[in-house]
Amino acid sequence: MLRLQLSHYRVVQAVRIHGTVSAAAQALGLTQPALSHQIAEAERRLGTKLFARVGRRLRLTSAGDLLATSADAILMEAGLAESTLIGKFGATPGEVVRIGTFAYNSYRWLPLFLKQLQQQWPNLYFEFITDTTKVPIRSVLDGDVDIAISAGNLSSSRTKVFSLFNDELLAIAALGYPTAPQSYMLAADFLDDPFITYSTIYETGFEEELLWRPAGRRPLNYLRAGNTEAVIEMVKAGFGRSILSRWAVQPYLDEHQLVALRVTEHGMPVKWSAVVRKSHQHSKLLEAVCEQLQTWCQLNFSHLGAQ
Known part of the structure; x- marks a missing residue:
């Protein structure tokens, strides 16, 4: 199993060529803190x-030095493979946009939107990044993803945020699983x-910030x-309770596979957003994608939010 990504090899190669963090970061289109991170x-993953x-x-x-020498060969081979495939199959080079969906992987609606988007930009392709070792905004700033979709406060002086839709967090349990005596659940109802x-x-924006911390x-x-999806399957099997957003669990509620209660008496609203890094070399393209996504979500998710 490989411990490093191609981005790590590019960073090592760039620092060797340019000699300083600032020059290497500028060459790669990254901020200095992102490159240092x-x-x-890379050092943490390799232990040296x-x-x-x-x-x-x-x-x-x-x-x-050993890694930089390997980086030259690895990046050259990767570039050669891409050029060969493009030439062999007559493909038109496309732009790959990496979308960070993180642990919230119930994006049944996202492929439909992206399919529509490709009609406008036929050479635009998408990858989904589900790594959960970083918070979304950190992944954007470090260049691990191009667009992050998440809830909570994603604003930063180095990012641009696009509001997508309003939602709410729900407490979920298996059918027949004991729930709170009232029509909603409090932090105390989850303790046992x-x-x-x-x-x-x-x-930010989820139960840790909105429920556990205020309740102490x-x-x-x-x-x-x-x-x-794994959370939902474990809840359905009766292993415990959880809190997830309405749009993630609504299909299971419609099919009567789960029961759900509001979290707190007045509910727990959340807002989903898309975020991009302002200094990204393709920031205009990414912002155009986010604007399209923003419009699409407003048309399709107006029914969500506290109910």
């Missing part, structure tokens, strides 16, 4: 130092049962399922 992440700072410049360690979650990483208490027993 990529270096630190790749660079040593000498004044304002970075010098490759022996491990870094396993709480099934897709990630234990703190994210949280479940004692967490079960990490990895993504929302």
Whole structure:
């Protein structure tokens, strides 16, 4: 299993060529903090130092020199493979947009939107990134994804945010599973049962910020399922309760596979947004995609939100 991504090899190669973080970051279209984070992440994954700072410049360690030499060969081979495939099959080079959906993978509606988008831009292709080791805005700033879709406050001086639609968080349980005596659930109602979650990483806009912290208490027993579909399947099987957004669970509610209650007496609204990095080399294209997504969501998700 590979520990590094191509982006890490590009960073090592760029620093070797340019010698400083600022020059390498400019060449790659990244911010200096984002490039420094990529270096630190590569060193963490490999368990060794790749660079040593000498004044304002970075010098490759022996491990870094080995990786940089490999980077030349790897990136050259990847470029050759792409050129060969494009030439062999007569394909037109396209732009790949990486969309971070993270653990919320119940995007049944997203392929339909993207299919419509490709009618306008036939050479635009999409990849879905579901890595949950970083919060969404960090993934955007570090260049791991081009567009992140998430809830909560995603604003930053270095990002542009597009509001998509309003939603609400719901407490879900299996059919017949004991629920609160009232028509809603409070933080205290979750304490005695396993709480099934897709990630234990703190994210703004979800139950950690909106429920557990204000109440000063949280479940004692967490079960990490990895993504929302796995959470739903474990809840259906009676392993515990969870909290997910309405749009993620509505199909299961319509088919009477789950029961759901509001979280707190007045509900727990959330707003979904798309975010891009302002300094991205293709920022105009990404912003155009987000504007189209914004319009599409407003037409199709006006029924969501607190009910």
